[in-house]
Amino acid sequence: MTPTACLLIIGNEILSGRTQDANIRFLATGLGEIGIALDEVRVIPDRAPRIISAVSECRARFDHVFTTGGIGPTHDDITAACVAEAIGVPLEIHEESFRALEDYLGKEKFNAARQRMAMLPRGATPIANSVSVAPGFTIANVHVMAGVPRIMQAMFNALKPSLKGGAPLTSVAWYSDLREGTLAEGLAEIQAHFPDLDLGSYSFERDDGRRGVTLVAKGYDTELVAEAGKQIRALILALGAEPVSGEPAP
Amino acid sequence: MTPTACLLIIGNEILSGRTQDANIRFLATGLGEIGIALDEVRVIPDRAPRIISAVSECRARFDHVFTTGGIGPTHDDITAACVAEAIGVPLEIHEESFRALEDYLGKEKFNAARQRMAMLPRGATPIANSVSVAPGFTIANVHVMAGVPRIMQAMFNALKPSLKGGAPLTSVAWYSDLREGTLAEGLAEIQAHFPDLDLGSYSFERDDGRRGVTLVAKGYDTELVAEAGKQIRALILALGAEPVSGEPAP
Incomplete structure (x- = not known):
């Protein structure tokens, strides 16, 4: 634990x-x-x-x-x-x-x-x-x-x-121009597959007009995090958008 | 209240x-x-x-x-x-x-x-x-x-x-190049006079080498805050430093 x-x-x-x-x-x-x-x-x-x-x-x-x-x-x-x-x-x-x-x-x-x-x-x-x-x-x-x-x-x-801790927290992030309301159903399904991970969605809006959502999977099991990352990428593709690895530049 | x-x-x-x-x-x-x-x-x-x-x-x-x-x-x-x-x-x-x-x-x-x-x-x-x-x-x-x-x-x-509140929070601040340990005794005496106010001391250190402490009195009674401000100013003067009103520039 x-x-x-x-x-x-x-x-x-x-x-x-x-x-x-x-x-x-x-x-x-x-x-x-x-x-x-x-x-x-x-x-x-x-x-x-x-x-x-x-x-x-x-x-x-x-x-x-x-x-x-x-x-x-x-x-x-x-x-x-x-x-x-x-x-x-x-x-x-x-x-x-x-x-x-x-x-x-x-x-x-x-x-x-x-x-x-x-x-x-x-x-x-x-x-x-x-x-x-x-x-x-x-x-x-x-x-x-x-x-x-x-x-x-x-x-x-x-x-x-x-301080004695466990395995370090790792995360994977993908972003696209899709909105939270479009991603929500698929993201909830991925979360259901990975109850031990923390899946989050974070809207962004930049001064140059770029908008979208970053999806992040976080947890203490590197393999599970990587697997969730693959499913996040596949979800964005399935919804017809272009997944980009990481977080968008500020 | x-x-x-x-x-x-x-x-x-x-x-x-x-x-x-x-x-x-x-x-x-x-x-x-x-x-x-x-x-x-x-x-x-x-x-x-x-x-x-x-x-x-x-x-x-x-x-x-x-x-x-x-x-x-x-x-x-x-x-x-x-x-x-x-x-x-x-x-x-x-x-x-x-x-x-x-x-x-x-x-x-x-x-x-x-x-x-x-x-x-x-x-x-x-x-x-x-x-x-x-x-x-x-x-x-x-x-x-x-x-x-x-x-x-x-x-x-x-x-x-x-939202129904009371009187707004007001504050007064004075700073000087004195340090917290030098101000502590006098500040405690002022705090004892004003139990309903919140007296704080905040060290600052700027990149250009300026160092010192800002003393702040805060509370919901404007007159008490002003009176505490006078005593803070007098304390800094009594300790041989130059009190400056407000907060130091960043």
């Missing part, structure tokens, strides 16, 4: 519309590559009861929980404390991280606010941060990362080798 | 990393303008049990639930049926929408797959779709919209006048 994951984005700035999310797609793609299925995403506010209940609920339902956001030095950076509470362990100074931050920032700048970034739940394993030293961490099946995309990406890449 | 909203994004294509989300920020901003607080977002797969349980849970917890995705003509377009089931009403042909689609597409193209787009839960009010005619709908506190951003935006704009 492919392990499942849930991403919790902790951030008022996404919910207020201030910031465009840039983490979902990166994590979705990265997890697919190592054979872990991103199965849900939640964006929740920086409020302790919401974070604690979401972590508790999601870590029971999914094999992995990834969080982004709320691990900096300011008053709204409460993710580490909330995860500690959800797991039921104390939050304490992580000596190695404390010394690394003190070395990096210098004693004078390493004030009380910044020292909070060295507080981890007891028993957590730090996730290295090659950008700004303040670590993320893994405890049980919860992986806590920064919200700033560049730092989040560095942390995920540091974490990746320790 | 400001009404709350939850957005359910129904779409395997976001969870697989195929598609970059473009709906969260638009809806967050649009709801803020009419005084409804987007309080949670969930991205879930195109699977009936997941959609039904998310709709049921979220419509009990939030004043409004908005969904995007899954209302086209193909096999994975199951949102209307799932919402009908969550609310406990049958799904049936909506005569007016049926005739409008038949007129728009022509009898020949209006096949069984496309006729599904005229099936709404009993008692639903259609949401006009100025782009491709197939409607969204509102039933109880659930608003069902398309996933394609251009169509979703047209539907939200059609829906907006019927």
Whole structure:
């Protein structure tokens, strides 16, 4: 079975519309590559009861929980404390991280606010941060990362080798100028043949007037995906259009 | 009290990393303008049990639930049926929408797959779709919209006048070259004075080397927001830096 994951984005700035999310797609793609299925995403506010209940609920339902956001030095950076509470362990100074931050920032700048970034739940394993030293961490099946995309990406890449997934997600795509309503019946038949694959249809419309639909088959079994791809191609041909491999250029 | 909203994004294509989300920020901003607080977002797969349980849970917890995705003509377009089931009403042909689609597409193209787009839960009010005619709908506190951003935006704009919110979300921002760890203590004090506002700090780093932090105060009370803005400006001055109004250019 492919392990499942849930991403919790902790951030008022996404919910207020201030910031465009840039983490979902990166994590979705990265997890697919190592054979872990991103199965849900939640964006929740920086409020302790919401974070604690979401972590508790999601870590029971999914094999992995990834969080982004709320691990900096300011008053709204409460993710580490909330995860500690959800797991039921104390939050304490992580000596190695404390010394690394003190070395990096210098004693004078390493004030009380910044020292909070060295507080981890007891028993957590730090996730290295090659950008700004303040670590993320893994405890049980919860992986806590920064919200700033560049730092989040560095942390995920540091974490990746320790994550055990299944076969990677593979996909095949064909597009044509046929519309969804014309393809729907045949596509439903192909889906019925391949219950373990995810068959999707995506309309496109380009500025130069090109319109049509891309049909995509995705799954964790390469042979099944290839077979579905052949049937998709045959469907487009049978409906009198020209199938083109891949996705249309933007 | 400001009404709350939850957005359910129904779409395997976001969870697989195929598609970059473009709906969260638009809806967050649009709801803020009419005084409804987007309080949670969930991205879930195109699977009936997941959609039904998310709709049921979220419509009990939030004043409004908005969904995007899954209302086209193909096999994975199951949102209307799932919402009908969550609310406990049958799904049936909506005569007016049926005739409008038949007129728009022509009898020949209006096949069984496309006729599904005229099936709404009993008692639903259609949401006009100025782009491709197939409607969204509102039933109880659930608003069902398309996933394609251009169509979703047209539907939200059609829906907006019927949504009753409170005072709009307002915000004030000041930035400087100070860092989060330096600002954290003073910012926490300001937050403590304004428990009803959301005070955030956002690091920026530009390609030309400019670095610093933007401090933002947000809330539904314009006077409180303005007062918090004055205190933010004073904090930056007291720490020896130059406060600049607004957000730094990209």
